[in-house]
Amino acid sequence: MTEDYRREGPRRVGQVKEVTSLANPIVKDIKALSDKKTREETGTFMAEGLKLVIDALELGWKIRTLVYAKAAKGKPLVEQVAAKTVANGGLVLEVSEKVLSSITRRDNPQMVVGIFESRWTRLSDIRPENGQTFVALDRVRDPGNLGTIIRTADAAGASGVILVGECTDPFSLETVRATMGSIFATPLIRASVDEFLSWQKHAGTELVATHLAGAVDYRTVDYSKKPVVILMGNEQSGLPENLAKSATRLVRIPQQGLADSLNLAVATAVMLFEARRHLLKI
Amino acid sequence: MTEDYRREGPRRVGQVKEVTSLANPIVKDIKALSDKKTREETGTFMAEGLKLVIDALELGWKIRTLVYAKAAKGKPLVEQVAAKTVANGGLVLEVSEKVLSSITRRDNPQMVVGIFESRWTRLSDIRPENGQTFVALDRVRDPGNLGTIIRTADAAGASGVILVGECTDPFSLETVRATMGSIFATPLIRASVDEFLSWQKHAGTELVATHLAGAVDYRTVDYSKKPVVILMGNEQSGLPENLAKSATRLVRIPQQGLADSLNLAVATAVMLFEARRHLLKI
Ligand SMILES: [Co+2]
Ligand SMILES: [Co+2]
Structure with a gap:
C-alpha cells in the first residue's frame, strides 16, 4: 500500500490526495518543518487543529497544504476548509492517523493540520x-x-x-x-x-x-x-x-x-x- | 569499574559513596522517582541545583540523599551541604556526569541533586x-x-x-x-x-x-x-x-x-x- 506522490504523476490542483505511508515525500517535507532552517527556506509553518485553521483562513493567512485524518472526511467544516484550500491553489491531503501522529509528533493528534505561509511585520x-x-x-x-x-x-x-x-x-x-x-x-x-x-x-x-x-x-x-x-x-x-x-x-x-x-x-x-x-x- | 552498593556491604552512615555505574541500585532507586507511585511510596522527590539544596536545608526540609558530580568535589558550598546531609543521617553520593545526566534526564545536568522528603500541609x-x-x-x-x-x-x-x-x-x-x-x-x-x-x-x-x-x-x-x-x-x-x-x-x-x-x-x-x-x- 505504499504510495509515492511523485510516481503517480501530475494531478489537478486541489485534488484530494490520500496518503498512508510515512515514506511519502510530501509527508517527509511536512515533517522537515520541525527544522527552523526548513521553515525559513520554505517560508511556511504548521498549525494544528480545525478551529485554528478556520480562524487563520478567516484572518487571511495563506494555506499551502491542508492535512486531515480519514476519520474527519465528510465533516462539513473540514470540507469547507478543504474547498477553501483548493480555491487558494493549495494541496489537500487525507492521511492515516499514523501519518498525522508522525507529522505532529503526538500520540493523539488533532484531526486537521494546516501548513501556512509565515508572515513577519516590518x-x-x-x-x-x-x-x-x-x-x-x-x-x-x-x-x-x-x-x-x-x-x-x-x-x-x-x-x-x-x-x-x-x-x-x-x-x-x-x-x-x-x-x-x-x-x-x-x-x-x-x-x-x-x-x-x-x-x-x-x-x-x-x-x-x-x-x-x-x-x-x-x-x-x-x-x-x-x-x-x-x-x-x-x-x-x-x-x-x-x-x-x-x-x-x-x-x-x-x-x-x-x-x-x-x-x-x-x-x-x-x-x-x-x-x-x-x-x-x- | 562497575560498583554495586549492596555487594560492598554495610557502610557507616554519611560516608561518601562513589558511583559511576548506571546499574548501581541506589542510582536505580533515584531514577525510579520519575514514577509518581515510587515518589508516593517512598515519600521523597528530587530537586536539582546547589542553590535549591542549600535553600531547602535552610528552610528545614529533610534530605535523604545528596548527589554531586565529581567535578563539584571540594567546593566549599558542596562540602557544607554534604556535611549537613551526613549530620542529618543522609547518604552522600559522588557520581560521574553520565550518572547525573541519567538521573536528571538532561544533557547538561546540574552538578548537585538532592532527594528530599516530600511534605504536605493538612x-x-x-x-x-x-x-x-x-x-x-x-x-x-x-x-x-x-x-x-x-x-x-x-x-x-x-x-x-x-x-x-x-x-x-x-x-x-x-x-x-x-x-x-x-x-x-x-x-x-x-x-x-x-x-x-x-x-x-x-x-x-x-x-x-x-x-x-x-x-x-x-x-x-x-x-x-x-x-x-x-x-x-x-x-x-x-x-x-x-x-x-x-x-x-x-x-x-x-x-x-x-x-x-x-x-x-x-x-x-x-x-x-x-x-x-x-x-x-x-
Ligand atoms: Co480572548
Ligand atoms: Co521573589
Whole structure:
C-alpha cells in the first residue's frame, strides 16, 4: 500500500490526495518543518487543529497544504476548509492517523493540520498610536514562553510582539501550539538590537523595561499618555545595559518570597495587564 | 569499574559513596522517582541545583540523599551541604556526569541533586488570616503550569497552594524544576472537592473564582476585607458547577483578541497580583 506522490504523476490542483505511508515525500517535507532552517527556506509553518485553521483562513493567512485524518472526511467544516484550500491553489491531503501522529509528533493528534505561509511585520511599518501596546522581547529562548506571551499579548489586546536579537522561532510547532491560535492574530516583528534602538528613538513611545535595578513600581507609570512598549529581558541574564538605557522607564514588579524572579511569560502578563488596565473592560 | 552498593556491604552512615555505574541500585532507586507511585511510596522527590539544596536545608526540609558530580568535589558550598546531609543521617553520593545526566534526564545536568522528603500541609491546619492569599486549583493537569503557579504564588507572597481533586503531582521533576525553588517555600495542600467545600464553609474567606459566566470585573472585588482564596478551573474544562457555586465572587479577567482564554498560569498570576495589589510594595 505504499504510495509515492511523485510516481503517480501530475494531478489537478486541489485534488484530494490520500496518503498512508510515512515514506511519502510530501509527508517527509511536512515533517522537515520541525527544522527552523526548513521553515525559513520554505517560508511556511504548521498549525494544528480545525478551529485554528478556520480562524487563520478567516484572518487571511495563506494555506499551502491542508492535512486531515480519514476519520474527519465528510465533516462539513473540514470540507469547507478543504474547498477553501483548493480555491487558494493549495494541496489537500487525507492521511492515516499514523501519518498525522508522525507529522505532529503526538500520540493523539488533532484531526486537521494546516501548513501556512509565515508572515513577519516590518518594524519600519510599525508607527505606534496612543492606546496601542507592544511587547518587545530581548533574546527570548524558551518556545513555550514565547507562545504563552503571544497568546497573552493577543488576549490583552496588544498590537504586536517585537523579537529583539536572536530569539527562539515563533513558527516552531511548540510555540505555535502554546499560542492557541493567537499566532494568527498577533503581528510579529523581528529586529536586531540596533534596528530596535534606532526605531524606538523616533517611535514616540513610553518604553517601559523591567529591570532588577528598576526603582520604580510598575504600577506608578502613566500608561495612557503615549503608546507603550513593554521591554522584557531574557530568561537567563535579564536586560543588557544598552537596551536598559534606551528605556524611558525602568520598573520593577514588587515581589516577596524565595524565588529570584517571576517566569518570563508571567512577568510579561503582569506588565501587560497593568499597561492596558485603563483600556480593558469587561 | 562497575560498583554495586549492596555487594560492598554495610557502610557507616554519611560516608561518601562513589558511583559511576548506571546499574548501581541506589542510582536505580533515584531514577525510579520519575514514577509518581515510587515518589508516593517512598515519600521523597528530587530537586536539582546547589542553590535549591542549600535553600531547602535552610528552610528545614529533610534530605535523604545528596548527589554531586565529581567535578563539584571540594567546593566549599558542596562540602557544607554534604556535611549537613551526613549530620542529618543522609547518604552522600559522588557520581560521574553520565550518572547525573541519567538521573536528571538532561544533557547538561546540574552538578548537585538532592532527594528530599516530600511534605504536605493538612487543609485542616489552614486557618486563613486577613492579609493571606491562597490559590486553589481544580484538577490542574500540566506539570509546567503547576510549577509556574507555585513559583508565582511564592513571588506574590501567597500562603499556600491547594490542589483540589485529581491534580498533577507537585513533586514531579518537571514541576519542581518549574518552581525554581519555590516548592520549598510554598505550603502545598491536597483536598478532595468535598473536603475543600466543607473547609471553605468555615474558613471565613473571600472565595474568588474565575469563571466564564463571571459578570464581575476581577479588579472590582475588595481583596482587603477578608483572607482570600483564588479558585481557578482546570486547563480543559474550566470550573465545575459545584465549585463555582461555592465561590463568594465569580469574576472575569477582561480580554480582547482571538484566543479563547489565558494560559492557566498566566490567569492565576494576573489574579494573584490583583488580589495582593494592596500588600505588595517595592
Ligand atoms: Co480572548
Ligand atoms: Co521573589
